Amino acid sequence: MKTNRLSSGEMKDLATSQIxxxxxxxxxxxxxxxxxxxFIPGSVMVQNLxxxxxxxxxxxxxxxLGHSMxxxxxxxxxxxDKFFVPGESERLxxxxxxxxxxxxxSELYSFFQQVKTGPKSEYGWFYTICKHMRGNVKNQDPTGxxxxxxxxSGMNPVVTKVNKLLDGNEFVVKHYRVFALLTKREKEIISLLTEGKSSPEIADQLFISKHTVSTHRKNIxxxxNITSFAELLKFAIAFDLIR
Incomplete structure (x- = not known):
């Protein structure tokens, strides 16, 4: 019998698109x-490293964690040292x-880690996803x-809660896997295309050949799977690729 419960892999993919x-x-x-x-039954934080x-x-x-901020x-x-495995925390x-x-x-960073939580301070496995907190966010540090x-053990309710919070933003969730396939150079070219730059102008700005730009555009x-500028623009807006 089919259920609506997501596999761990599906939950990780969805959580990554959600952040x-x-x-x-x-x-x-x-x-x-x-x-x-x-609203979210998981740890949400902003950290200045x-x-x-x-x-x-x-x-x-x-x-x-049993502590105030x-x-x-x-x-x-x-x-x-108090909440994470010694040695592992330094690597992360x-x-x-x-x-x-x-x-x-536009890049995300994710990893698995063990964290001490609860009244017994026992280690439990967590899946953590990080994203730049952009500098134009009011009252937030640009390096955050x-x-x-x-x-x-509790990813399913978190994913469900965030889905409710993101109601109406299905495009990002649906297309995140495609977005993840883009290279850094391809993202740069998408940004420049949305500014109205031509292939020769992009080539000059990025110090690459027009042929290379053409190849990147075909790959993008x-x-x-788009055939018009309107579709490219919709994608760029959804994934914040417009400068």
């Missing part, structure tokens, strides 16, 4: 961190820093990371 949509909505003023944070400091954590995250920040570097932290340094606003961390059209 893109959530950050996009926050950046465009359609909702706030407080509005989404306490340069200080380092947690600038936002929802109620679920604070309650499961101020108490978490007061721990300093002990935060990582370096991965997040490298992700930030790459500076690709927006994170959604979900217990592997093939991956996105």
């Amino acid at each position: 893109f949509s959530l950050e996009n909505r926050i950046a465009n003023g359609k909702c706030t961190l407080n509005e989404i944070g306490d 340069k200080i380092p400091q947690v600038t936002y954590m929802n109620t679920w995250g604070c309650e499961n 101020d108490e978490i920040n007061a721990l300093g570097d002990e935060y990582y 932290l370096n991965g997040m820093k490298n992700y930030l340094q790459r500076g690709d606003q 990371l927006f994170l959604l961390s979900t217990p592997m 059209a093939s991956k996105l």
Whole structure:
């Protein structure tokens, strides 16, 4: 008998597309961190890795760690030793820093990690997805990371809750896998095309040949399965590729 329950792989794919949509909505003023944070039964946080400091954590995250946000920040570097596996936390932290340094606003970074939660402080597996918190978001640091961390044993209710929150944003969820296939160069070219740039102008700006631009354009059209500029523009708007 068929059920509506998603497999773990499907849940990870959907959660990955959802964080893109959530950050996009926050950046465009359609909702706030407080509005989404306490609606989701998982850890929602914004972290500044340069200080380092947690600038936002929802109620679920604070309650499961057993600390307020101020108490978490007061721990300093002990935060990582207290709640995460020694050695593993350093590797993941370096991965997040490298992700930030790459500076690709359209890229996501995800990983599995063990976190101590609950009154017994036992380790549990979480799936965490990170995205740049863009600088045009009011009162947020441009170097911040927006994170959604979900217990592997409870991903289904999180996905369901976020789907309700994203009602009307089906295009992003439906097309995220296609978006993930685009290379960084292809995303750059899409951005320039939406500015009305011609192939010769794009070639000059990116210091590549017109033939290379033409090849990229063919690959983009093939991956996105589009035949018109209107379709390209819709995709670019949905995935925030317009500068």
